[in-house]
Amino acid sequence: MIEDKNPQRTSLSELGEFGLIEHLTKNFKLDQDSSVKGIGDDAAVLDFKDKKAVVSTDLLVEGVHFDLSYMPLKHLGYKAVMVNLSDIYAMNAKPTQITVSIAVSNRFPLEALEELYEGITLASKIYKVDVVGGDTTSSTRGLIISITAIGEAEEENITYRDGAKTGDLLVVTGDLGGAYMGLQILEREKEVFKVNPNNQPDLSMYSYIIERQLKPEARKDIPELLKALEVKPTSMIDISDGLSSEILHLCTQSKVGCNLYEDKIPLDPQVISTCEEFNIDSTTIALSGGEDYELLFTIDQADYPKIKANPNLSVIGHMTDKKEGIHLVTRGDEKIPLKAQGWNALREKEE
Amino acid sequence: MIEDKNPQRTSLSELGEFGLIEHLTKNFKLDQDSSVKGIGDDAAVLDFKDKKAVVSTDLLVEGVHFDLSYMPLKHLGYKAVMVNLSDIYAMNAKPTQITVSIAVSNRFPLEALEELYEGITLASKIYKVDVVGGDTTSSTRGLIISITAIGEAEEENITYRDGAKTGDLLVVTGDLGGAYMGLQILEREKEVFKVNPNNQPDLSMYSYIIERQLKPEARKDIPELLKALEVKPTSMIDISDGLSSEILHLCTQSKVGCNLYEDKIPLDPQVISTCEEFNIDSTTIALSGGEDYELLFTIDQADYPKIKANPNLSVIGHMTDKKEGIHLVTRGDEKIPLKAQGWNALREKEE
Numbered sequence: 001m002i003e004d005k006n007p008q009r010t011s012l013s014e015l016g017e018f019g020l021i022e023h024l025t026k027n028f029k030l031d032q033d034s035s036v037k038g039i040g041d042d043a044a045v046l047d048f049k050d051k052k053a054v055v056s057t058d059l060l061v062e063g064v065h066f067d068l069s070y071m072p073l074k075h076l077g078y079k080a081v082m083v084n085l086s087d088i089y090a091m092n093a094k095p096t097q098i099t100v101s102i103a104v105s106n107r108f109p110l111e112a113l114e115e116l117y118e119g120i121t122l123a124s125k126i127y128k129v130d131v132v133g134g135d136t137t138s139s140t141r142g143l144i145i146s147i148t149a150i151g152e153a154e155e156e157n158i159t160y161r162d163g164a165k166t167g168d169l170l171v172v173t174g175d176l177g178g179a180y181m182g183l184q185i186l187e188r189e190k191e192v193f194k195v196n197p198n199n200q201p202d203l204s205m206y207s208y209i210i211e212r213q214l215k216p217e218a219r220k221d222i223p224e225l226l227k228a229l230e231v232k233p234t235s236m237i238d239i240s241d242g243l244s245s246e247i248l249h250l251c252t253q254s255k256v257g258c259n260l261y262e263d264k265i266p267l268d269p270q271v272i273s274t275c276e277e278f279n280i281d282s283t284t285i286a287l288s289g290g291e292d293y294e295l296l297f298t299i300d301q302a303d304y305p306k307i308k309a310n311p312n313l314s315v316i317g318h319m320t321d322k323k324e325g326i327h328l329v330t331r332g333d334e335k336i337p338l339k340a341q342g343w344n345a346l347r348e349k350e351e
Numbered sequence: 352m353i354e355d356k357n358p359q360r361t362s363l364s365e366l367g368e369f370g371l372i373e374h375l376t377k378n379f380k381l382d383q384d385s386s387v388k389g390i391g392d393d394a395a396v397l398d399f400k401d402k403k404a405v406v407s408t409d410l411l412v413e414g415v416h417f418d419l420s421y422m423p424l425k426h427l428g429y430k431a432v433m434v435n436l437s438d439i440y441a442m443n444a445k446p447t448q449i450t451v452s453i454a455v456s457n458r459f460p461l462e463a464l465e466e467l468y469e470g471i472t473l474a475s476k477i478y479k480v481d482v483v484g485g486d487t488t489s490s491t492r493g494l495i496i497s498i499t500a501i502g503e504a505e506e507e508n509i510t511y512r513d514g515a516k517t518g519d520l521l522v523v524t525g526d527l528g529g530a531y532m533g534l535q536i537l538e539r540e541k542e543v544f545k546v547n548p549n550n551q552p553d554l555s556m557y558s559y560i561i562e563r564q565l566k567p568e569a570r571k572d573i574p575e576l577l578k579a580l581e582v583k584p585t586s587m588i589d590i591s592d593g594l595s596s597e598i599l600h601l602c603t604q605s606k607v608g609c610n611l612y613e614d615k616i617p618l619d620p621q622v623i624s625t626c627e628e629f630n631i632d633s634t635t636i637a638l639s640g641g642e643d644y645e646l647l648f649t650i651d652q653a654d655y656p657k658i659k660a661n662p663n664l665s666v667i668g669h670m671t672d673k674k675e676g677i678h679l680v681t682r683g684d685e686k687i688p689l690k691a692q693g694w695n696a697l698r699e700k701e702e
Contacts, residue, residue, distance in 0.1 A: 018691075036403060040604070041512050042441035042589055043407035043502070052387060053404055056394035057484055057499055059452040063491040090393035101410040101497055133408055139495075140414040146452055146497035148408055151394070161392050238393060253391070340369075 077119025093153035180289025182213030428470025444504035531640025533564030
């Protein structure tokens with residue numbers, strides 16, 4: 001058998017803009033009842049009947065939000081969709097449509113964009129959202145992805161950031177810090193690779209945290225779960241920048257304070273062991289790491305019995321009077337003021 | 352009086368991401384009935400009641416779609432909104448909300464972004480659309496703007512690209528080729544400026560075409576006019592890539608042919624005189640220039656009496672059987688097959 005040393009590379013200019021759009025979008029099918037018209041006209045047409053529409057948008061820039069040296073394009077496409085769907089779930093709503101715009105320099109062959117769209121297509125199938133529009137254009141350098149997600153909700157279920165009340169319990173889904181520690185592993189391996197390209201690292205012991213970084217899942221199950229449990233959160237936000245930053249958003253908008261208990265923050269064993277390996281404090285990572293795309297919400301204390309047995313949900317604190325401030329209560333029972341030290345802050349410190 | 356030789360330059364890093372978003376978006380007010388919740392949560396919430404929602408998105412990249420050496424940032428912000436609203440009007444719908452995402456390198460001070468947002472704010476006020484969301488992030492190089500426009504329409508008024516029938520009249524609004532010739536003037540002046548920075552050009556004789564390039568207006572008036580005239584177009588599209596490219600879109604999607612009459616194409620006297628000055632054929636410019644953001648639509652012949660007296664509308668051809676093909680009928684009565692030679696094609700030829 002002859003090995004193909006030159007995998008196919010089709011130049012984007014061969015296809016032209018309309019050819020490229022047609023090629024990349026021909027597999028998108030409309031499944032949502034609210035998608036009246038998708039790609040192919042000046043605009044998509046949506047019909048929400050008696051429900052409310054919910055809209056969110058994110059822009060991802062190569063070199064700022066992702067590094068293609070360890071982020072496979074298919075995963076990038078998947079993650080770009082997740083980032084947006086997560087915002088819709090954080091409204092206690094159901095995403096129904098997305099638009100996908102990309103700008104790409106001519107260093108990318110068609111096959112690279114196909115991979116990116118494979119990830120987008122996979123995400124749209126699993127999460128049952130229709131791709132109804134977009135824009136495909138060239139960039140002078142690098143890859144830029146802009147996604148807008150549209151969702152629907154009954155008015156009475158929509159959950160804003162400003163509804164938390166004194167005494168409410170603070171609840172987080174899943175566990176925290178994994179995405180950031182996964183990134184640390186990938187960045188370390190990138191440095192090792194630069195020195196010795198033949199090194200074949202065994203990353204199996206980091207598989208969970210690497211997956212948290214490369215292929216995060218938005219919490220589709222949570223709005224459904226809350227509905228089934230008959231719990232309407234009083235406020236909700238998704239964790240993209242890190243737990244402390246999101247708590248500050250909820251507290252500021254709801255005009256309340258908060259006590260967060262260090263010993264209640266859910267951490268995966270891989271996060272704990274990798275933090276030990278890197279000699280970093282795991283609480284700091286959970287507070288500031290970001291990109292976990294878990295949901296953070298508050299509930300009335302009366303709803304506690306409905307959620308307490310659920311392995312997906314951890315009560316990590318409670319809301320207080322605004323004048324009491326926003327604090328982390330440590331394992332040693334010290335009260336430390338919580339600061340907004342998101343993702344960007346961490347990245348700047350490293351550079 | 353002491354002249355301030357150093358206009359204020361505030362570094363973006365001083366503000367931080369949340370400070371920047373707060374600063375740039377604090378003046379956005381919600382005026383549309385359908386805007387339930389705007390900026391400040393995970394997503395915006397919209398309520399279209401018994402109407403359909405219409406969604407369109409565009410991505411603009413510095414060095415590809417605009418050149419800041421002759422495009423003032425305020426105009427760029429305005430134009431970025433127009434590009435999107437134009438797509439909504441092309442559905443015979445009314446834009447109601449936009450989301451605005453920007454990625455910007457740190458070579459831009461805060462004052463530059465303020466100028467950009469001034470243009471966006473002005474456009475949103477004049478066109479009565481609410482800015483309900485967005486994302487502000489950094490880029491490694493240059494400025495990227497992604498806008499998504501959302502509109503509303505009664506189901507029976509929505510006009511797609513695929514409804515043209517044999518015998519329908521082809522109608523265009525305004526006049527064509529101005530934006531492209533305005534760009535030629537601006538590019539020529541840029542070259543002159545490089546050679547002699549003290550040159551103060553008198554561009555007053557090109558004022559209309561320069562305005563067409565720098566500050567285009569979307570045809571807000573046309574859906575309203577068509578409603579007042581009781582005309583429902585059978586198909587519609589906006590002219591972003593050039594007349595011939597848009598005619599091909601309508602014909603392909605509607606499965607019809609077309610005869611376009613060269614002598615009916617509306618041209619402004621400044622376009623004609625500037626084409627003479629540059630020794631370019633004005634029909635070629637109207638066909639391929641693009642960026643005019645006029646609307647192109649087809650109507651049933653029975654509706655001709657309703658539109659014939661209107662100075663905003665020109666009948667430029669009629670739709671034929673698909674097998675007759677798509678042709679330009681020249682002033683010399685020759686039939687030439689119409690080719691898709693959009694904006695990009697022209698730009699590539701020049702380089």
